[in-house]
Amino acid sequence: MPSPTNTVGSSTYERVKRDVIFGALAPGSKLKLDGLRERYNASVSTLREILNRLASEGFVVAAEQRGFFVKPVSKDDLVEIANLRILLECSALETSIMSGDPDWEGNLVAAHHKLHLIEQKMLDGDQSQKELWKRYDWEFHQAMISACNSQNLLALHGTIFDKYLRYQMLVLTYRGAPAIEDHRRMLDAALARDVDTAVSVLEHHIRKGLEHTLKAMGDTEDLI
Amino acid sequence: MPSPTNTVGSSTYERVKRDVIFGALAPGSKLKLDGLRERYNASVSTLREILNRLASEGFVVAAEQRGFFVKPVSKDDLVEIANLRILLECSALETSIMSGDPDWEGNLVAAHHKLHLIEQKMLDGDQSQKELWKRYDWEFHQAMISACNSQNLLALHGTIFDKYLRYQMLVLTYRGAPAIEDHRRMLDAALARDVDTAVSVLEHHIRKGLEHTLKAMGDTEDLI
DNA sequence: GTTTGCAATAATATATGATATTTTGCTGAT
DNA sequence: ATCAGCAAAATATCATATATTATTGCAAAC
Numbered sequence: 425m426p427s428p429t430n431t432v433g434s435s436t437y438e439r440v441k442r443d444v445i446f447g448a449l450a451p452g453s454k455l456k457l458d459g460l461r462e463r464y465n466a467s468v469s470t471l472r473e474i475l476n477r478l479a480s481e482g483f484v485v486a487a488e489q490r491g492f493f494v495k496p497v498s499k500d501d502l503v504e505i506a507n508l509r510i511l512l513e514c515s516a517l518e519t520s521i522m523s524g525d526p527d528w529e530g531n532l533v534a535a536h537h538k539l540h541l542i543e544q545k546m547l548d549g550d551q552s553q554k555e556l557w558k559r560y561d562w563e564f565h566q567a568m569i570s571a572c573n574s575q576n577l578l579a580l581h582g583t584i585f586d587k588y589l590r591y592q593m594l595v596l597t598y599r600g601a602p603a604i605e606d607h608r609r610m611l612d613a614a615l616a617r618d619v620d621t622a623v624s625v626l627e628h629h630i631r632k633g634l635e636h637t638l639k640a641m642g643d644t645e646d647l648i
Numbered sequence: 649m650p651s652p653t654n655t656v657g658s659s660t661y662e663r664v665k666r667d668v669i670f671g672a673l674a675p676g677s678k679l680k681l682d683g684l685r686e687r688y689n690a691s692v693s694t695l696r697e698i699l700n701r702l703a704s705e706g707f708v709v710a711a712e713q714r715g716f717f718v719k720p721v722s723k724d725d726l727v728e729i730a731n732l733r734i735l736l737e738c739s740a741l742e743t744s745i746m747s748g749d750p751d752w753e754g755n756l757v758a759a760h761h762k763l764h765l766i767e768q769k770m771l772d773g774d775q776s777q778k779e780l781w782k783r784y785d786w787e788f789h790q791a792m793i794s795a796c797n798s799q800n801l802l803a804l805h806g807t808i809f810d811k812y813l814r815y816q817m818l819v820l821t822y823r824g825a826p827a828i829e830d831h832r833r834m835l836d837a838a839l840a841r842d843v844d845t846a847v848s849v850l851e852h853h854i855r856k857g858l859e860h861t862l863k864a865m866g867d868t869e870d871l872i
Numbered sequence: 873g874t875t876t877g878c879a880a881t882a883a884t885a886t887a888t889g890a891t892a893t894t895t896t897g898c899t900g901a902t
Numbered sequence: 903a904t905c906a907g908c909a910a911a912a913t914a915t916c917a918t919a920t921a922t923t924a925t926t927g928c929a930a931a932c
Contacts (some may be wrong), residue, residue, distance in 0.1 A: 431713065431913095432914075432916095433914070433915080456883075456884095457884075458881095458883080466915085466916090467915060467916045468884095468917090469693050469696070469914095469917095470914080470915060472693070472697055472884095472885090473696055473697055473702075476697045476698075476700050477701065477704045479701070480701045480704045481704050482800070482803070488655060488658065489655065489883095489884065489885075490884080490924065491883070491884060491924095501799075504799065504800040504801065505800060506799040508798070508804070511735065511736075511739050512735070515735050529799065533931085564826070573728075574723070575728065576706070576728040577731075579706070580732070580804060581769055584800075594698070655884095655886090656885075656886065657885070680912075680913095681912075682911095690886085690887090691886055692887085692888085692889070693904095694885080694886060696913095696914090710905075713895075713913065714894085714895065714896095714913075715912070715913060740901095744929095835918090
């Protein structure tokens, strides 16, 4: 099998983005080219390309002539992100359910199964695999909307999802059983082609997550 | 007044983006670094930064190890873009109308006035200012949704609008009087805080534009 | 004690050239 | 026509140089 043969640029891009999302690079912190060069073992030119990409996606802020900063967080921003996620994901879900084929159903069931397995572990107190858990969460939501017939919509949703994820990682708390229940209900509704139920559960799911994260941010006011 | 003091990077970025949107750089064409260096009088490093930005916005395609290409066009892509514009702009319009203040109304009336002036010229056969016309069109739509209270939504909409605009510029035809009428009706509905009417006129406006552009693309099959 | 002004320092923006790798184009053989 | 293999072209990456701009530190002034 051919190894992914990643270029320095793309693999470092992944690493930096990941570090922003998972908080290794703190919100608002300055991204000095020289510091990054050491940290990621890449040249300044390559890093500038990466930071420009991340800036246009909104994970980084590029301040003309003053360099780059990790995008700051705020409750207002989180609310905007959550609302956008609802708008994009619900819309995609609707068309996806209406046009999903057997392959789609198969992937969906598989994605839910994997997610469910790790959710059980989380419930049992094993918090050691937060990152993997979130990846499966992402894969499940992605599988749900993957038949929406719009690459553009999927791309936009992917970015928004990652931004939302950053806030969840920031407060580092777990909503637990209710979220698991949401996923199950979404799966069932999707397979039953019950658009209305699926969409309303999804919206509820995101709003509850938003509430939860906002509350956690209120308690930990320092991270802004 | 302080001059904009643009950096080479940002001003060249604007130029390249503009050239993609207005078709000076043809869809699908290869963007050779060396060629661009001559054309825009910027260094390769700077140009790579710019192309990376444009790639992450979707105006350019970055093919690992094979360089950059102007994003190709297709009817499917146009349909996706139009649907996304409807989704984003209608949602933004709804909240904007509900929370617009007097300043918002003022800007809106002003934007419509400017747009209307140039639309009349277009109707009279003066097609010399397509670019200015499209700028005013953008400013009007932007003014409508500017009170939506979401920077994230406005940013996303801006990008989608530009992509939609590229298709319009590509086929280079003018929908004329009906579009002018749409704008007037949207303005009136917005000022009357009639959300339903405004939103449905907007959706109709975009769908008609889509139809029109699709038809023009069908006739000029060569540009793909 | 706070503010102002300015020099010293640091960091960014941009350009250029060098190297390794990859892709592309071409030639000739099958 | 197809394919292998080589030469030319282009990209990806890096290091380095320079000009410009931003930041910092400190002394002088209020």
